[in-house]
Amino acid sequence: MRLSRMYLPTLKEDPADAEIISHKLMLRSGMIRKVTAGVYAYMPLGFRALKKVENIVRQEMDGIDAQEILMPALQPAELWQISGRWYAYGSEMMRLKDRHQREFCLGPTHEELVTTLAREVRSYRDLPIILYQIQVKFRDEIRPRFGVMRSREFIMKDAYSFHADRESLAAVYASMHQAYGRIVKRCGLNYRSVQAAGGLIGGAVSEEFHVLAETGEDTIIFCSECDYAANLELAASRWHLLPNEEPQPLSKVETPGKIAVSDVAKFLDVPSSKLVKTLLYKDKSGELFGALIPGHRSVNPAKLTLALGREVALLDKNEFNIYPQLTYGYIGPIGLHGIKLIADTSLKQLYNFIVGANESDHHYKNVNLERDFTPDAWGDIIYAEEGDICGQCGQGELRKLRGIEIGHIFQLGTKYSEKMGITFVDKTGKPKPFIMGCYGVGVSRLVAAAIEQKSDERGIIWPISIAPFHVHLIAVGKDEKVKETAEELYNNLLAEGVEILYDDRSISAGIKFAEADLIGLPLQVIIGKKFLETKKFEVKERENGELTEVPFESIIGWLKDKIHSELRLVNEEPNKEKA
Numbered sequence: 001m002r003l004s005r006m007y008l009p010t011l012k013e014d015p016a017d018a019e020i021i022s023h024k025l026m027l028r029s030g031m032i033r034k035v036t037a038g039v040y041a042y043m044p045l046g047f048r049a050l051k052k053v054e055n056i057v058r059q060e061m062d063g064i065d066a067q068e069i070l071m072p073a074l075q076p077a078e079l080w081q082i083s084g085r086w087y088a089y090g091s092e093m094m095r096l097k098d099r100h101q102r103e104f105c106l107g108p109t110h111e112e113l114v115t116t117l118a119r120e121v122r123s124y125r126d127l128p129i130i131l132y133q134i135q136v137k138f139r140d141e142i143r144p145r146f147g148v149m150r151s152r153e154f155i156m157k158d159a160y161s162f163h164a165d166r167e168s169l170a171a172v173y174a175s176m177h178q179a180y181g182r183i184v185k186r187c188g189l190n191y192r193s194v195q196a197a198g199g200l201i202g203g204a205v206s207e208e209f210h211v212l213a214e215t216g217e218d219t220i221i222f223c224s225e226c227d228y229a230a231n232l233e234l235a236a237s238r239w240h241l242l243p244n245e246e247p248q249p250l251s252k253v254e255t256p257g258k259i260a261v262s263d264v265a266k267f268l269d270v271p272s273s274k275l276v277k278t279l280l281y282k283d284k285s286g287e288l289f290g291a292l293i294p295g296h297r298s299v300n301p302a303k304l305t306l307a308l309g310r311e312v313a314l315l316d317k318n319e320f321n322i323y324p325q326l327t328y329g330y331i332g333p334i335g336l337h338g339i340k341l342i343a344d345t346s347l348k349q350l351y352n353f354i355v356g357a358n359e360s361d362h363h364y365k366n367v368n369l370e371r372d373f374t375p376d377a378w379g380d381i382i383y384a385e386e387g388d389i390c391g392q393c394g395q396g397e398l399r400k401l402r403g404i405e406i407g408h409i410f411q412l413g414t415k416y417s418e419k420m421g422i423t424f425v426d427k428t429g430k431p432k433p434f435i436m437g438c439y440g441v442g443v444s445r446l447v448a449a450a451i452e453q454k455s456d457e458r459g460i461i462w463p464i465s466i467a468p469f470h471v472h473l474i475a476v477g478k479d480e481k482v483k484e485t486a487e488e489l490y491n492n493l494l495a496e497g498v499e500i501l502y503d504d505r506s507i508s509a510g511i512k513f514a515e516a517d518l519i520g521l522p523l524q525v526i527i528g529k530k531f532l533e534t535k536k537f538e539v540k541e542r543e544n545g546e547l548t549e550v551p552f553e554s555i556i557g558w559l560k561d562k563i564h565s566e567l568r569l570v571n572e573e574p575n576k577e578k579a
Helices: 020-028 044-063 077-083 109-121 165-188 261-269 301-310 315-320 345-349 417-422 443-455 480-495 511-519 528-535 554-574
Strands: 031-036 040-044 074-076 094-096 103-106 131-138 154-165 189-196 205-212 217-224 228-229 253-255 276-283 288-294 310-315 338-342 353-356 360-365 377-379 398-412 423-425 431-433 435-442 473-474 498-505 523-527 538-539 548-550
Touching: 020 031, 020 443, 040 044, 040 253, 044 131, 044 154, 044 165, 044 443, 074 077, 077 103, 077 109, 077 417, 109 417, 109 435, 154 165, 154 443, 165 189, 165 205, 165 398, 165 435, 165 538, 165 554, 189 217, 189 398, 205 217, 205 443, 253 338, 261 360, 288 345, 301 310, 301 338, 301 377, 310 554, 338 345, 345 377, 360 443, 398 417, 398 443, 417 435, 435 443, 473 480, 473 511, 480 523, 480 528, 480 554, 498 511, 523 554, 528 538, 548 554
Parallel strands: 189 228, 288 338, 338 377, 473 498, 473 523
Antiparallel strands: 031 040, 074 103, 094 103, 131 154, 154 435, 189 205, 205 398, 217 228, 217 398, 253 360, 276 288, 276 310, 353 360, 398 435, 423 431, 523 538, 538 548
């Protein structure tokens, strides 16, 4: 493609509303343009990168016998009402009505619709089946930001598998896990797969795939010794063992106006870890629960929901007016009647700690379990932190990484098939609900994640497998011999099937080089005055800036060998999960 003919509206400066690297560089390099908040158009350069990622995803799905379909983005409300997710999805779902006032949504995901498509599978002999699509999704983000990273309209690959038994589901889930690893690896990116919560989609087993990047919005917890890794929502940990203490006599002390943990700790001259917070939560029926956690830690809402088996919300300060028996800021477990208490397991090794006394301006000192109170239940309900002991091996310490979630896989079980009455006939001749799996990859998100991981102060550094073009040919100067040679090389490379972008514009060399680095194609071939003297092309590798002089007669073969060897390396190098 000639740059003089390509629609590539680059920008010299970062747009004012762009916050993260990928958003800035995708706008500056002319890859995308904003249509409205959270909605973007892909320009020619961006669309080429998008199709490269799509092709990798499609090849890996086809390689595990998944079959491509295309489902409508417009979905009738009835499907979602049957599954119970019509209102559970909340305002994030984009709803609309047709001229007959029938309700629809623009699909944020397609579990309900694909389940109905499996209705014609009659027998266990026809299973398993894996269906997938690459489709536009819609989620009305409350605050769309970061360009295509968190947009209201995005492109996703979603796959769904149908099984007769859980063994079959586990086998396909494992195949999908491997395929997802290959997808990210083939895109030339470092990643981690981590244990994750099912969220609104559901499922007892799920894993996320994260592209590692310092600018990532997600926190990944992993063990320094074993293979344990999980997202922050789910990460399990243990405390370093604390020394035993002799129980001291319980006493009530005045703490005038001291509500915050830090203020109480300072007033009583103890570390925050000596305090135990009692936080009150309420479920949808109005039942209250008390969560007991160390004073210097935070409740993990996802873990608390799992431990209680129901969704709860933290009691708002204003809601204390409804419960006159509760004293805001001084809640504690001793004498707290009619409220079920769940304590974090880390409290089992605490002695002589401090709690609220359920009385204004007072706390209890030297509180000990069993003697002074007994929780109704125990659970892992706090966020894991760096330096904690691994909850899996009990040996290594936990570490943190930042990541960008680009994929999520789920073992759904019968959540959708059961509610929607979609069954098959098993070996005994009885109807059974399908056991299902669900597997998503953010295609447009992968493009942005690649730029977050692979860029520098000058611009994008494309991995060769998803680069819009492989070679950027730059002709410098006004010498006719330079132009003739550049034209000849361009046409010969095109004939050889090399993906090439040719900067044939009559502009300064400085602008050409700056835009070449901004666009970030893997190989830059430079022809100018120096070529006339040496009959050698300068080839610059964008990733490391390395310059190689290649003779005129060797350049085509050299470039083809370089491209093919780099592509082979991406496709064959060892798994990068441990990076």
